[in-house]
Amino acid sequence: MSNRLKPVPRAGAADPLDIAIRNKAFRGADGGLLEAIDDVAFTVPAGSFTTLIGPSGCGKTTTLRIVLGLDTEFEGHVRLPGATPRIAAVFQEPRLLPWRTVEENVRLALPPELEGADLSDLFAILGLDTMRSRFPGELSLGLARRAALARAFAVEPSLILLDEPFVSLDEMTASRLRTLLTTVWSARPTTALMVTHNQREAVELSDRIVFLTPRPATVHGIHEITTPRPARDAAWRERELAELDRLFPGVL
Amino acid sequence: MSNRLKPVPRAGAADPLDIAIRNKAFRGADGGLLEAIDDVAFTVPAGSFTTLIGPSGCGKTTTLRIVLGLDTEFEGHVRLPGATPRIAAVFQEPRLLPWRTVEENVRLALPPELEGADLSDLFAILGLDTMRSRFPGELSLGLARRAALARAFAVEPSLILLDEPFVSLDEMTASRLRTLLTTVWSARPTTALMVTHNQREAVELSDRIVFLTPRPATVHGIHEITTPRPARDAAWRERELAELDRLFPGVL
């Protein structure tokens, strides 16, 4: 793990993640149509970290599902970065296999070339070392979410999608994991798209923030953050948040 | 609904919720013992609002489960306020019946005397009006959590337990729902015990905050908030948070 987390230079001109969802509607069990996404189009430059913010129920998860190829019934297109990016996803729920231990859950997701990798460091950082051989049913929700994060980080993805990854965690654990995410993300060329309701988190981690309107989702606005991450201290963060509040009033 | 939300004077000297868990251990599927709670004892005065804060996996949910009578294998005792309080719980997951619509899910929880109550206002405040006849599988996680909140509020409980009720919600929705919670809680004599990782939320809502240590949980400290709720403005909040950080360093 140790050397896997060492930063390497960002990769050259890979393709961006290109998302253009022109319409997405669900047919409800009662037969009625529900329009979830009206027009959500943006790009995530290769190797960048983009965050999606929008009101609850506006279509964020739906967008991620479309990017993951789990939902193909939509108008528009999605172009993934690279031909076959190695994808990892942190779903909004842990989605662990209840009949496999935490470690088995993580190892099952590993691609063949990483099989047998040493995961001790990863489990240690995530505070899961004593839970490796336990079943998901024996975990608290926060622990289960961390196991889901471990799974996503372990596969060393080139494209990672995260749906509210740090909820149900105490602030200390959450900020430790945010650091871990930055490390994993910068260790090799990784394109990241995260959904969060936490603007502090967004400002701390992202290169750009995409704001969505309430359902049916459209892009409300895109905010680029150019300040390098090491320079993002508490004071800067407060300023940036105030700026965001001015630009996109009513979101916070 | 409208008149149900009107504040009435706090009730007289009802019993407090008295929690004294001397030990709680789980036997894992691998046979090993895991000590979840070492010693967690505190009271929640009748009609008060108490918040439980502690690191992820420390035993908060376990404590709530014991209070709810869902886990009886522990050392110690729990005394509920009143002989048969009407209990409502917001679990850490929505726990809706997937085969019943949102409205059916809420109505099924209603006690006989509230059957047929008009729930339109409640659904409106929670932003669920268009979702009443949909199934949980068609909701976003945030909407499902709101449905679970609707269920808890609709039963007009005299004891309410909430396990991280406002995660997966955007800040605007969350703060609207916090206001709703305060209204429901103060509308009639209600004893409330909430788990959260969000300290702002805790200082905004609580009469007292109980801090727990990492697993096995013990009570780290109890902080009383005497400032009346209307006087709790942004400035007061920042001061209070700083004070908490001083008293319980390392929590935030």
Place this chain on the structure above:
Amino acid sequence: AQQPAALETLRVGILQYGTVNWELDAMTRNGIDVRHGVDVELVPFAGEDPSNVALQAGAVDMIVSDWLWVSRQRAAGADFTFAPYSTSVGSIMVPGDSRMEALADLRGRTLGVAGGPLDKNWLLIQALAKRDGLDIAAENEIVYGAPPLLTAKAESGELDAVLNYWHYAARLEAQGFRTLISGTEAAMAMGTAGPVAAIGWVFRDSFAEDHPKAIEAFLAADAETKTLLRDSDEEWVKLAPLVKAENEKTLATLRDRYREGIPTRSAEDEIADTRALYRLLAEIGGERLVGPSPELVEGTYFTGRKNGA
């Protein structure tokens, strides 16, 4: 005086504890088959229908069945043929202390019938009763069922009378039941000259053509075995384990009834009576029973023995 190497094998499908097994056991045990130039191989089955299936599936060369079945199958295109084996048929049995004496006394009673509504004896008895102005099927409660079950029910008294196959009837007789009327009596009352061999050895014409010697030897061996079993009580003692009689009396009854059933009449008489009986049955049972042919289908009776001789 025979070369064992030249012995032809004949596979006969039998009911393990059926009456045919007794005869074939005596035959093979005493080497009668070999002496006549055929090696009989017994293929046991647990029921009647299975041996039918076995014959059709080609798993055995010969079974025991009745000419009605043979005629019907021939009409449908099969080439089965029939050689008489026994005249024993079922009887209506009533408890020894029953007041019933004649068919007419059955009126309003509960009667168990083994073999179902198309059983020959049952049809004959009904025809006979109808001639005397009694509609048994309509005026009685009829219970069709499995033979052992009906026997048990007759013993327990739930049934007033039971029409059952001859060996079940014999066992009942040994327990003090008596015959109200037998199928043979009914047939004779309806016009046959003597007891007709209703069941017989059934095999394919084609088999008989390919193995004339085997069939001939087998039928000769069978005749000799029947003589042996008719004359020797000792043989029956040896058969006791197969007969599974509960006691001496049952064994004796079964032995006596078996002996009564050995066909004694000439082939011509048999065929003539069978034709008559067939016509009668075709009349009572209709097409349901006999199939499309109004007459006993030509070739039902095996005549190869004479032709070959």
Place this chain on the structure above:
Amino acid sequence: MALDAAAAGPGRAENRALPSLIVILSLAVLLAVWWVAASLADSRVLPSPAAVAAAFWRDALTGELFFHLGMTLFRVAASFLLAMVFGSIIGVALGMSRQANRFFDPWLILFLNIPALVVIVLAYIWFGLNEIAAIGAIAVNKIPNVVVTMREGARALDRQLAEMASVYRFGRMKTLRHVIIPQLQPYLAASSRSGLSLIWKIALVVELLGRSNGVGFQIHLYFQLFDVASILAYTLAFVAVMLMIEFLLVQPLEARATRWRR
């Protein structure tokens, strides 16, 4: 492994008229396969659809077929009801209580494996050659199978929902109706579908051994005559009833009950 996402997604609306078309197509193909097989086999043992239809008409015109079919359906329905009710109750009870299950498991295995013949004969002997014995015997044969399936269903029940129900004081009936039974639905569906067919097969034996009417009685009669066409005519008459129940009753009900599944 996309779990048929496409078929379950939108586009469901146009499919409304399709199902009956597909069913008809399916039956037509089946008939064609049978017809070809029958002409290839050209044996009495596999009669052609025409021969079976002729046999059907013969017994249908006399009304005989409907009488026997009716008797069998009555027995099947009565014992099905008995078996499902008792089987479900026992099964859920065993699935929920580890202790009870430990004790009764050997009994269950015993009753599962007692041959139908034994039960039927004992029932006839003890209770007489009557309907009650017949229906009871069928039910007793089937109950252990229902128990086994429902026990698995009860074991797989979601504990979280049960906890929710207990916190909100659902009470027994509400919990059963809204929490437990919907979860048992797939198990109920499986055990009632395969249950109906098992019960009908046992009914055939019951009728063979000691009843004087019913499809089993007729089938055995025709078996003695080796009239496969008539056997199939009766069989298919029963199958037709089952198909009708499936498509007019079970599937619409099931579609309603599983509407919530995405």
Place this chain on the structure above:
Amino acid sequence: MALDAAAAGPGRAENRALPSLIVILSLAVLLAVWWVAASLADSRVLPSPAAVAAAFWRDALTGELFFHLGMTLFRVAASFLLAMVFGSIIGVALGMSRQANRFFDPWLILFLNIPALVVIVLAYIWFGLNEIAAIGAIAVNKIPNVVVTMREGARALDRQLAEMASVYRFGRMKTLRHVIIPQLQPYLAASSRSGLSLIWKIALVVELLGRSNGVGFQIHLYFQLFDVASILAYTLAFVAVMLMIEFLLVQPLEARATRWRR
């Protein structure tokens, strides 16, 4: 409705030795009930345990019982394997594809409801009176039941986990082994338990109709003689084997497979 929380919670450790005790107790109670009933009935039809034991010894000493039992077990095992493999594959396929299910559902109902007798006779006539026909006929009788159960299982599969598996590129084998089969476990358990018993019952008929050995053959012989004691002796010999399989093989395996359930 506490879902047996107490029994499933701690305290499991002390119970380790208890199960075998309970099983023994259970069997003892069963034996006692039988004995009392037999002495009350006092009829040939319900023989006492002693009479059955005597019948057992009689045929056991000659080795006959073990021969027939062995033959039946062989047939049961072979057709069980066939039926479970094909039934599961077809069932899961139908459960996953709405279109295929629509088309084949009528076929399934037909095959579910074809009497065992018909299938067995056809098999014997076409393939001869041999083991292959016998085993095939049993399997064909059972497959539709397995299909019906596994289809429900496949319908109830968790879509979320399937999505997770597809995102992480589990591939077919991994998905099957780690995602699908664990979810199908209760359905597999139900259909194999009730399946074994059904197969054995069909085996009895198959042996009756065209085999010269096996428990079914013996039972019918003894039925002709109305020797219930011997029928029960053979039945119980088979049940004993099933009990052994259940307690020495199935339950330990199942306990391992469901360890994760709280």
